[in-house]
Amino acid sequence: MPRKKKEIVKKYQEPIIEPQKENFWEAWQTFNPGVILLENKVHFLYRAIGYDGISRLGYASSEDGFELDERLEEPVFEHKNLDNQFKFYSYFSGGSLGGVEDPRLTLIEDTIYMLYVGFDFWLPQLHLTSIKKDDFLNKNWNFKDPINISPPGIITKSGVLFPEKINDKYLILYRIFPDIWGEFLDDLEFEDKKYLQGSVWFKIRKSYWDSKKIGAGAPPIKTKYGWLLVYYGVDEKDPGKYQIGVMILEIENPKKVIIRTEKPIITPTEWFELNGHKSGVCYPTGCVVKDGKILIYYGAADSYVAVAFTDFDYFLEEIIRDKKVYFEKKFVKKKTKK
DSSP: OOOOOOEEEEEESSOSBOOOTTSGGGSSEEEEEEEEEETTEEEEEEEEEOTTOEEEEEEEEESSSSSOSEEOSSOSBOOOOSOOSOOSSOOOBTTBSEEEEEEEEEEETTEEEEEEEEEOSSOEEEEEEEEEHHHHHTTOOOOOOOEEOSOTTOOOEEEEEOSSOBTTBEEEEEEETTEEEEEEESOSOOSSSOSOOOEEEEOOOTTSTTSSEEEEOSOOEEOSSSEEEEEEEEETTEEEEEEEEEEEEOSSOTTSEEEEOSSOSBOOOSHHHHSSSSTTBEEEEEEEEETTEEEEEEEETTTEEEEEEEEHHHHHHHHHHHSOOEEEEEEEOOOOOO
């Protein structure tokens, strides 16, 4: 008899981070978080837009990965615009007029690296900064001065840094429309090499759910089968919908795709994914493995932070076996705070 399909990916029943109307800087939208697991606690640097239309990063943390234990009242990171004069043409990005967008966080040794999109009222481009792990945990927000690592004049987004060197080189994936690009780097200083000069690694697929554009979501996770890359895709037949899929990449040669899901594993269906600044968006930016579960964090409708999760080992086995993961609509009951 054929094996019965099991639905394994679950969505938490409501957003875990929502706008705070009382805080001017995060009153409109809170979404697309950089996420990192430190000392078995999930830490978020989430994108926020407030009354002035500028994107900033706020901080929150969670012991269980679902409910917040702490959320700071002030932003912790702002992008210092290199050009403060508003231009006649402006690429309105995610609803903001400028600032810091869509961070991704990677820990290597004692340093947390952050790739983010800096929007200087003109073109969104990829920037790199870093902070020491101890400073981060102690909330001393001593980020290094960011550097723009994008090719000149080209919109560059969705940058992720691998959490360890491969053949003694760092590896960054990024998006130049419509594909995912990649490049190995000797260092992350960009002194001699002024900007990324990579090549296309992973292309859109015609007649699939990711036929219009794709981009890396969360920094990859090393597994026994290969690097697990959560990514987003847009279908040319439905250009307003962002969905989430998975690739498994070879450990020593991550340019080689072992598995790529035939269907999305997360698709917008719930009120917080369909009602907001941009309806129909599930945009992944963080992923951790905690207590045996994989937790995928994503921006919902460009307005909220949401999470989907499941058993990690079973998740991997289903992907390897079928290249498909089935979405479970059953919601998990939210804990009642005492």
